[in-house]
Amino acid sequence: MRRGKLDLNVLETFATVCLSGSLKSAAEHLYLTQSAVSMQIKRLEECVQQRLLERNNQSLRVTPAGEKMLAHARAMLRLESAALNEFLREPIAGEIRIGVPADYAPALLSSALPYLHDNFPAVVPSVECDLSRKLRRKIESNELDLAILTQDVDIDSGLPLWEEKLVWAEPVGSERRADSYTAVGLLDVDCVLRDMTLRLAAQQAPFHRIAFRSNALYSITAAVENGFCAALLPQSSLSPSSLTSSKLKVTPINDQLMIRLAIAPEKKPGLDSIAEFLQTQLLLSARRAEAAS
Secondary structure, eight states, rough: OTOOOOHHHHHHHHHHHHSSSSHHHHHHHHHHHHHHHHHHHHHHHHHHHSSSSEEEESSSOOOOOHHHHHHHHHHHHHHHHHHHHEEEEEEOOOOEEEOOOOHHHEEEEEEEHHHHHOTTTEEEEEEEEOOHHHHHHHHHHHOOSSEEEEETOOOOOOOOEEEEEEEEEEEEEEGGGGTTOOOEEEOOOSSSHHHHHHHHHHOOOOSEEEEESSOOOHHHHHHHHSOOOBBEGGGGGGHHHHTOTTTEEEEEEEEEEEEEEEEOOOOOOOOOHHHHHHHHHHHHHHHHHHHHH
16 A cells, blocks of 8 residues: 555454454454454555554554544545445335343443434334343344344354453452351343353352342442442443452453344345444444543
């Protein structure tokens, strides 16, 4: 790529790297090798004569110049999409039924849906909150068009959004309670986090009892932060003060949850474009939340 000539394919690769947070994730999403992605980023940096990404073995950071380039890249990709849609006349209109677990509804409502009308003015979204496993069944039966789902990391269907790091959080000194049993909080609904909690409790606290049950994650988190019980939680559900509190022992675990955007088997016209738009908005929201934490 010579100076002054921007390639839309390279810009798409750069935007995907920024949104996914790693070269590996971007390569998987774009069906490219990691070295091919790295080479495209290098070509773009040579073109604009600016360092756009700071990379090391553990992390990737978008530089200030990279943030500016990301804004330009997204604008140019939107223009390309608008031009193609106008001439190809892809019909994107009507109701789009979106499912989302209650914990992720705020991100959808604040970071994605407000911008949907600007890009797809003829689309009418309807939202249904429910458990991931129920939403998955509705996706499979085409009762929903799109759904944000919490899945095990070994399930790779749908568009990737982000990974939830999991921690075992317990009040300091809980192992010294008089009854010698560790009190455990359980998200008592049909979900992958419940299944993982029951498995992990036997490992982390062989002598335990289910002391707190709730169908709401925020209630489990509150019980842990107030010293009532231990629990397996998404790290993001704990407040920054709790993560550094001397009253709470927080242990990262190897297991993670993958959050994905699932698409119905029988796709409405233009559904892929809407799904990719929502994916971009939700990834940006996740990046902003991570940077603020």
